[in-house]
Amino acid sequence: MRFSKMHGAGNDFVVLDLRDGRAPPDAAQCARIADRHLGVGCDQLLTVEAPRSEGAVASYRIWNSDGSAARQCGNGARCIAAWLLRDGAAPANGGFAIDSPAGRHEVARDAQGGFVIDMGAPGFLPEAVPLRGWHVAQDEYTLDIDGIAVRFGAVSMGNPHAVIEAADVATAPVAELGPAMQASLAFPESVNVGFAEVVSRDRIRLRVFERGVGETLACGSGACAAVASLARRGRIDAEREIAVELPGGTLRIRIDRTDGRIRMGGPTAFVFEGSILS
Ligand SMILES: N[C@@H](CCC[C@H](N)C(=O)O)C(=O)O
Numbered sequence: 001m002r003f004s005k006m007h008g009a010g011n012d013f014v015v016l017d018l019r020d021g022r023a024p025p026d027a028a029q030c031a032r033i034a035d036r037h038l039g040v041g042c043d044q045l046l047t048v049e050a051p052r053s054e055g056a057v058a059s060y061r062i063w064n065s066d067g068s069a070a071r072q073c074g075n076g077a078r079c080i081a082a083w084l085l086r087d088g089a090a091p092a093n094g095g096f097a098i099d100s101p102a103g104r105h106e107v108a109r110d111a112q113g114g115f116v117i118d119m120g121a122p123g124f125l126p127e128a129v130p131l132r133g134w135h136v137a138q139d140e141y142t143l144d145i146d147g148i149a150v151r152f153g154a155v156s157m158g159n160p161h162a163v164i165e166a167a168d169v170a171t172a173p174v175a176e177l178g179p180a181m182q183a184s185l186a187f188p189e190s191v192n193v194g195f196a197e198v199v200s201r202d203r204i205r206l207r208v209f210e211r212g213v214g215e216t217l218a219c220g221s222g223a224c225a226a227v228a229s230l231a232r233r234g235r236i237d238a239e240r241e242i243a244v245e246l247p248g249g250t251l252r253i254r255i256d257r258t259d260g261r262i263r264m265g266g267p268t269a270f271v272f273e274g275s276i277l278s
Contacts, residue, residue: 010248074220
């Protein structure tokens, strides 16, 4: 089985071409391919498949490194766009659409030749996340984790996100609080946990402990969720493009003033091609 290894700001992917209708690997096979010792190694496996919506050039599905299916992947969307363009299936100037499990994404090119993805409008209702929690202030929730009250914003970008503001992301308890939040009954479908430091009105630093993976070098939907949550709470400027610095690179996020949809730009890279033998 041929594959491409790609990454977007260090969030790495194995991309499989299944447009001929072959079935995707099952959960155990996905986990084996994603294994960094026994397989190729990646945060997510992406399967390129036939389009589902009118006029889209392709669809894709997302599998976390533990084999679980996900509905949204921002860095993956940019990599799929780059993969389709290299394949000749999408026009070089952008202006095409791809279908993810969360819906349809319009793809544009930026001035530097990067890809800008329409990630849709964030959902803040607890049932959209989904979250069973308690409102403490506008759009902020609190959970008791081992006797500590953890305050966070909750956002659906098609997948669930909790956004915790941190004074300094370098020392934030990502490895402890990430799994503890994910295990909480408040998140019936688990959650991607973002730790966000506001640097200025248009710049944040972010680390994300992803569902089904652990901490990654970047999370595109997590960056959108962090910007949506912080803008809603007035912590950053909703009118401006926000630079989101992640351990693997910087993403640029803009909230459209007219429709509230979020557009995300950032890097993509091909790393190598190969064949999976077993
Ligand atoms: N890395 C992704 C998000 C991948 C899915 C996530 N772990 C989930 O289970 O929802 C991104 O760039 O958005």
